[in-house]
Amino acid sequence: FIDLDHFKDINDTPAIDYEKCIGCAKCVAQCPGLACFVVDLTYGEADEALVKLPFEMLPVPVEGTSVDCLNRVGKAVAKGKVLHITEPLRDKTRVVHIVVCRCEEVELEEIRKWIDKGYDTFDELKRVLRVGMGPCQGRGCRDIILREISRRTGTPIAEIPCGTFRPPVKAIKVKVAAKGGDR
Numbered sequence: 001f002i003d004l005d006h007f008k009d010i011n012d013t014p015a016i017d018y019e020k021c022i023g024c025a026k027c028v029a030q031c032p033g034l035a036c037f038v039v040d041l042t043y044g045e046a047d048e049a050l051v052k053l054p055f056e057m058l059p060v061p062v063e064g065t066s067v068d069c070l071n072r073v074g075k076a077v078a079k080g081k082v083l084h085i086t087e088p089l090r091d092k093t094r095v096v097h098i099v100v101c102r103c104e105e106v107e108l109e110e111i112r113k114w115i116d117k118g119y120d121t122f123d124e125l126k127r128v129l130r131v132g133m134g135p136c137q138g139r140g141c142r143d144i145i146l147r148e149i150s151r152r153t154g155t156p157i158a159e160i161p162c163g164t165f166r167p168p169v170k171a172i173k174v175k176v177a178a179k180g181g182d183r
Helices: 026-030 108-116 122-129 142-153 174-178
Strands: 038-040 048-055 066-070 076-086 094-101
Touching: 026 048, 026 094, 048 076, 108 122, 108 142, 122 142
Parallel strands: none
Antiparallel strands: 038 048, 048 094, 066 076, 076 094
């Protein structure tokens, strides 16, 4: 649940009340800058997530179709499957539910290909594929990738280095880091 009616500035960061959030995505449709989206990491298989994002263009995608997922500059970076489309506020702002890879938009098959080429540590895969460099800094994909390295190489997971953690390990605002950590 996000109370968007009480923003002082359109650039304010929304505060989410996770006790009230039910994943309805009304906040996605209501956000004035179309900047809010919902990522459900509990959806489906271990290597995929459900992303709910605003959509105000025509034509409206068709449920069940494969679509290009674009980055901020409009470059196709992954494929996704349109699972569902809603219009929660009945104002022509649709919320498209797309199933995508959780890991910096890298598909599991791509990770397996590089493991088979000999890239058998998390850090090596990070250098060539950017895994672990998304907003979660590897918290969502690290275990999945380490498990896949173990499966493909036969190395016990306990013997595979978990990779280098670099600050910020948890996403923080730049102004917090600039002030030396004071809030």
